[in-house]
Amino acid sequence: xxxxxxxxxxxxxxxxxxxxxxxxxxxxxxxxxxxxxxxxxxxxxxxxxxxxxxxxxxxxxxxxxxxxxxxxxxxxxxxxxxxxxxxxxxxxxxxxxxxxxxxxxxxxxxxxxxxxxxxxxxxxxxxxxxxxxxxxxxxxxxxxxxxxxxxxxxxxxxxxxxxxxxxxxxxxxxxxxxxxxxxxxxxxxxxxxxxxxxxxxxxxxxxxxxxxxxxxxxxxxxxxxxxxxxxxxxxxxxxxxxxxxxxxxxxxxxxxxxxxxxxxxxxxxxxxxxxxxxxxxxxxxxxxxxxxxxxxxxxxxxxxxxxxxxxxxxxxxxxxxxxxxxxxxxxxxxxxxxxxxxxxxxxxxxxxxxxxxxxxxxxxxxxxxxxxxxxxxxxxxxxxxxxxxxxxxxxxxxxxxxxxxxxxxxxxxxxxxxxxxxxxxxxxxxxxxxxxxxxxxxxxxxxxxxx
Amino acid sequence: xxxxxxxxxxxxxxxxxxxxxxxxxxxxxxxxxxxxxxxxxxxxxxxxxxxxxxxxxxxxxxxxxxxxxxxxxxxxxxxxxxxxxxxxxxxxxxxxxxxxxxxxxxxxxxxxxxxxxxxxxxxxxxxxxxxxxxxxxxxxxxxxxxxxxxxxxxxxxxxxxxxxxxxxxxxxxxxxxxxxxxxxxxxxxxxxxxxxxxxxxxxxxxxxxxxxxxxxxxxxxxxxxxxxxxxxxxxxxxxxxxxxxxxxxxxxxxxxxxxxxxxxxxxxxxxxxxxxxxxxxxxxxxxxxxxxxxxxxxxxxxxxxxxxxxxxxxxxxxxxxxxxxxxxxxxxxxxxxxxxxx
Numbered sequence: 020x021x022x023x024x025x026x027x028x029x030x031x032x033x034x035x036x037x038x039x040x041x042x043x044x045x046x047x048x049x050x051x052x053x054x055x056x057x058x059x060x061x062x063x064x065x066x067x068x069x070x071x072x073x074x075x076x077x078x079x080x081x082x083x084x085x086x087x088x089x090x091x092x093x094x095x096x097x098x099x100x101x102x103x104x105x106x107x108x109x110x111x112x113x114x115x116x117x118x119x120x121x122x123x124x125x126x127x128x129x130x131x132x133x134x135x136x137x138x139x140x141x142x143x144x145x146x147x148x149x150x151x152x153x154x155x156x157x158x159x160x161x162x163x164x165x166x167x168x169x170x171x172x173x174x175x176x177x178x179x180x181x182x183x184x185x186x187x188x189x190x191x192x193x194x195x196x197x198x199x200x201x202x203x204x205x206x207x208x209x210x211x212x213x214x215x216x217x218x219x220x221x222x223x224x225x226x227x228x229x230x231x232x233x234x235x236x237x238x239x240x241x242x243x244x245x246x247x248x249x250x251x252x253x254x255x256x257x258x259x260x261x262x263x264x265x266x267x268x269x270x271x272x273x274x275x276x277x278x279x280x281x282x283x284x285x286x287x288x289x290x291x292x293x294x295x296x297x298x299x300x301x302x303x304x305x306x307x308x309x310x311x312x313x314x315x316x317x318x319x320x321x322x323x324x325x326x327x328x329x330x331x332x333x334x335x336x337x338x339x340x341x342x343x344x345x346x347x348x349x350x351x352x353x354x355x356x357x358x359x360x361x362x363x364x365x366x367x368x369x370x371x372x373x374x375x376x377x378x379x380x381x382x383x384x385x386x387x388x389x390x391x392x393x394x395x396x397x398x399x400x401x402x403x404x405x406x407x408x409x410x411x412x413x414x415x416x417x418x419x420x421x422x423x424x425x426x427x428x429x430x431x432x433x434x435x436x437x438x439x440x441x442x443x444x445x446x447x448x449x450x451x452x453x454x455x456x457x458x459x460x461x462x463x464x465x466x467x468x469x470x
Numbered sequence: 471x472x473x474x475x476x477x478x479x480x481x482x483x484x485x486x487x488x489x490x491x492x493x494x495x496x497x498x499x500x501x502x503x504x505x506x507x508x509x510x511x512x513x514x515x516x517x518x519x520x521x522x523x524x525x526x527x528x529x530x531x532x533x534x535x536x537x538x539x540x541x542x543x544x545x546x547x548x549x550x551x552x553x554x555x556x557x558x559x560x561x562x563x564x565x566x567x568x569x570x571x572x573x574x575x576x577x578x579x580x581x582x583x584x585x586x587x588x589x590x591x592x593x594x595x596x597x598x599x600x601x602x603x604x605x606x607x608x609x610x611x612x613x614x615x616x617x618x619x620x621x622x623x624x625x626x627x628x629x630x631x632x633x634x635x636x637x638x639x640x641x642x643x644x645x646x647x648x649x650x651x652x653x654x655x656x657x658x659x660x661x662x663x664x665x666x667x668x669x670x671x672x673x674x675x676x677x678x679x680x681x682x683x684x685x686x687x688x689x690x691x692x693x694x695x696x697x698x699x700x701x702x703x704x705x706x707x708x709x710x711x712x713x714x715x716x717x718x719x720x721x722x723x724x725x726x727x728x729x730x731x732x733x734x735x736x737x738x739x740x741x742x743x744x745x746x747x748x749x750x751x752x753x754x755x756x757x758x759x760x761x762x763x764x765x766x767x768x769x770x771x772x773x774x775x776x777x778x779x780x781x782x783x784x785x786x787x788x789x790x791x792x793x794x795x796x797x798x799x800x801x802x803x804x805x806x807x808x809x810x811x812x
Contacts (some may be wrong), residue, residue: 100625100709102687105720133627135711135741139719142766143737159719159741160766194625194637254592257606315726322724322807330689332705333657432530439583 044174044284045292047086048223049078050247052093054274055128056107056379058114058313061442066301068275071114072313073299075306077277078118087171090118091182092146093225093247093270094126103325103378105136110316112144117308122147122167124184124225126249127191134198135159149225151184152207154200166211168218176287181219183211183243185236187228190250204228205239216242220289221282223247230258230269237262245280245294255296266294275299314373321376324396329378331391338414339392342402346415350408352460357408360455366397366404383437386410406437511545513568515599517607522578524611529582530700537576537607541568543599550596552576563595582613589613616649616698618642619706624692626679626710628717630743631798634680638666639706641694645671649698658690661708682712685799686721715744715796718804723775723790725808734777738804740792741770751793759788759806775806783810 051074060067081088096111097104108129115123123146130137138159141148148163155161171178185204208224215222224240226233226248233248246267252258255271255278270278277299281292347354357363365384369375375397378388386403387393392414394403409415411434413427427433431448438446517539524533541547547568564575578593593607620640629635643649654663654675660682666674677692689709696702723736740749754761758778765771775790788806 099623131625133625133711135628135717135719135739138770139737139739142739142772158743158769159739160770192621194621197627257592318726318809319724322726323722330691330707332691335703435581435583 044178045086046171046174046178046282046284047081047088048180048245048278048280048282049081049088049090050093050225050270050278050280051090051274052124052126052270053095053249053272054111055095055098055272056104057273057275058107058110058316060275060299060301068301069273069299070305070309071111071274072305072309073301073303074274074277075114075118075309076304077297077299079306087173089169089171089180090115090120091223091225091247092120092123093249094124094227095128095249096123096126097132098128100131100133102323102328103320105132106316106319106323108132108136108140110312110319112140112146114309114312115146116144117312120146121169122149122182124148124182124227125150125153125163125186126227127186127195130191130195130199134161137161149182149184150186151211152202152204153186154202155198156200157198166215168215174284176284178221178284178289179219180221180223181215183208183215183222183224185224185226185228187226187232187250189229189232190227204232204236208236208240212240212242221245230260230267233267234260234262237265237267241265244289245291247278256298258296259294264291266291268294268296270296317373317376320378324376325378326376326381326388326396329389331393332389333391334414336417339416340387340390340394340403340409341415341419342400343386343405343407343409344402345419346408350460353457354408356458357455362406362410362455365406370397383442387414390414392416512543513541513545513547513597513599514543515547515595515597515602515605516540516542517605520606521608521610524580524609526612526614527582528700529584529586529613529615531613532579532581533611534577534579535609537578537593538573539576539595540573541570544570545598546570547572548598549574550598553594553596554578554591576607578607578609580609580611582611585613586615586618587613614644616644616647616700617651617694617696617704619694619704622706624677624706624708626708628711628713629679629682631683631685631712631714632681634678635710636679637677639675639677639692641673641675643671643696647698649696651694651696653695654692655695656690656692658688658708660688661690661692663692677708679710685712685714687711713743714799715742715747716749716792716794716799716802717741717743718792718802722805722807725777725786725806727809727811728777730783730810730812731780734808735774736777736806737772737774738790739766739770739772743769744796745769747794747796747799749792749794753791753793754806755788755791756782756786758782761790777808777810783812785809 057069059070078088078090092115096108125148134157138157138161141162147167149167150163151165167182169180185208186201187204188201191201221244222242223245224236224243226236226246227250228248229250230248230252233246237243237246241263243265246265248267248269252269252271255269255276258269260267268278270276275298276296278296280294283290283292343354369380369384374380382388384406385394386407386409394400397404411429415426417424418426434448517537519537522535527533549563549566552563562577568574576595580591590608590610595605595607597603624637626635626637641651651673656663660679662678664676666676689707692706692708694704694706718738718740720738723738725734725736728734752761758780760776760778762774763771786806786808790804790806792802794800
């Protein structure tokens with residue numbers, strides 16, 4: 020009996036030992052990027068994807084499950100130079116720091132911000148900047164690495180991941196060559212790969228290149244285990260391509276999707292479980308921490324008075340904006356009708372959510388913003404708040420001074436300036452026109468009203 | 471003893487059972503991914519074409535195409551949704567439910583908006599076809615401009631006070647359009663535009679920035695006037711910054727809203743452009759703010775400003791004051807802004 024007991028006990032212990040020793044660890048690589056200034060999905064309509072707030076929530080859902088997660092920012096935080104973009108870059112980097120982001124790969128649009136702002140961003144945010152085939156020639160010290168080797172702690176076996184970076188020569192604008200030198204990605208990767216391939220268990224390439232070029236790189240270097248690519252891919256779920264066993268995938272543009280690469284560590288080996296582009300849908304809760312940061316961002320826009328500091332374009336034929344109520348002096352019936360339309364509430368919808376100091380939003384919620392005599396702030400241009408007469412018909416001063424001078428006619432092209440694919444994807448001219456179409460009017464007292 | 475053996479053996483069985491649960495779960499996931507409705511009446515969606523090329527269109531133009539399809543199956547075909555890869559492409563199905571051999575259309579409208587160059591967009595048709603539940607359709611288009619300006623924005627970068635900087639813009643017109651460039655101008659007094667080589671469809675301008683005597687950022691527009699009816703004026707924005715012996719970034723320290731009794735820190739990087747210039751003194755106001763300095767290299771240093779407001783609440787309008795031996799920038803005032811609330 021004792022003999023049987025010992026045998027069973029031995030079998031049980033061997034089984035348990037084998038089970039424990041083969042138990043796997045898991046880690047997730049979480050990639051986001053190409054925000055191009057999109058901190059939030061535009062609130063103009065429901066169902067839009069993206070935003071740092073949902074990204075944080077999704078990231079935290081993995082952390083809460085006790086999964087080891089590494090967040091990586093792949094680049095192109097902004098889309099153009101300018102003070103608002105600089106402020107955005109600062110806030111996006113702050114957001115990434117809050118999300119414990121390991122690194123930020125420099126995209127060509129990040130360079131648009133200029134060497135001085137880039138120097139500040141690289142020195143003061145505590146996030147590692149990466150750029151594998153770029154040399155920066157700047158009087159301002161910019162801190163960046165060619166690659167990054169990350170050792171994961173708390174695993175049953177040591178796990179090291181190498182993050183490499185390249186930028187395609189084809190995406191660099193000529194003016195950036197004033198302060199950067201771009202080298203051939205394939206040639207630049209070779210020595211780095213030789214250096215890291217013995218040290219790393221997994222090599223990840225963050226590639227700022229068209230998908231075809233990234234695939235070519237994956238074909239040239241089979242030792243790369245995962246390629247996160249761009250560029251300008253709007254449907255990232257369709258981008259997943261396997262080069263032998265290496266997944267090449269994009270997270271798309273404007274931070275609408277993230278790429279989640281799930282790995283298991285089993286018997287001392289790293290195995291890719293899944294790679295997918297996950298949409299940041301509105302069913303994902305907003306993160307309180309990020310909402311606070313976004314409020315701070317709006318506060319900064321207000322403090323810096325960006326509305327009054329943007330360059331203003333002159334109007335054709337020396338005209339200027341007069342405001343809807345002035346138009347209403349003669350066009351009473353039309354003006355009264357307009358008061359009942361959604362256009363008349365356009366500014367209120369912004370101020371209700373505290374975004375009335377954001378030039379990007381104000382542009383489509385007021386009359387003549389960005390033009391000489393157009394809306395600049397509510398205090399001095401109350402009459403130009405909301406989408407008034409002059410948003411569709413053009414500045415009215417010439418018509419006011421001389422009724423023989425016709426005002427502009429509203430057409431679909433005008434509507435599309437704001438009701439565009441990003442902000443109003445459901446826009447159908449015929450249907451929307453019915454919502455704002457004026458009643459017919461008879462102007463009986465034009466001469467006395469235009470005196 | 472026998473009882474102990476049985477208990478251990480039962481524990482062992484439970485342990486194995488635990489393993490098998492994983493296997494069952496895996497099987498379930500696999501089953502869920504199998505196509506549904508594979509027996510009986512099966513719908514079958516078949517398009518006449520899966521890709522359409524609109525050819526060349528002008529920027530701002532809208533185009534439409536109808537993709538025709540048919541239900542070749544013997545079950546009813548249900549179009550669940552039609553989704554396009556971006557909002558610029560609207561796609562609608564003529565019918566939602568199609569019986570055997572019935573035909574339908576997916577109308578795709580493409581609005582070129584501000585796109586330029588070769589564009590490919592995808593449309594996804596989701597249906598109850600068990601073999602092809604998601605069909606991808608694609609449109610291709612080449613969007614051309616009657617008049618194009620390259621670059622679309624001019625960045626002068628950083629220019630020393632009194633210095634100069636030159637950039638080039640190329641204006642192209644489509645040879646077949648017969649469009650003329652009427653005038654290229656700017657109201658910015660420090661920019662001089664000089665026409666360089668010109669032929670029938672390409673014109674180059676030298677954009678020279680010179681003589682700016684004021685520090686700070688500048689921006690404006692260059693206007694290209696044409697006789698095009700579609701685009702009579704093209705606005706080319708420009709920007710840059712004039713610096714002196716010392717430059718710093720950012721130009722103000724904005725803390726935003728800070729909770730009372732919470733510490734906050736903001737940094738500014740100061741760079742000495744002229745090697746002969748030395749910082750002589752740094753001061754800060756209001757007094758509850760402090761600063762520390764960390765060098766980055768021989769020319770640049772980070773000044774970190776700490777907000778330790780104590781009992782203070784309300785708006786802070788302070789300054790970080792940097793004094794130097796520079797003749798053109800003896801004193802620099804960097805505004806500090808914060809709102810401290812409870």
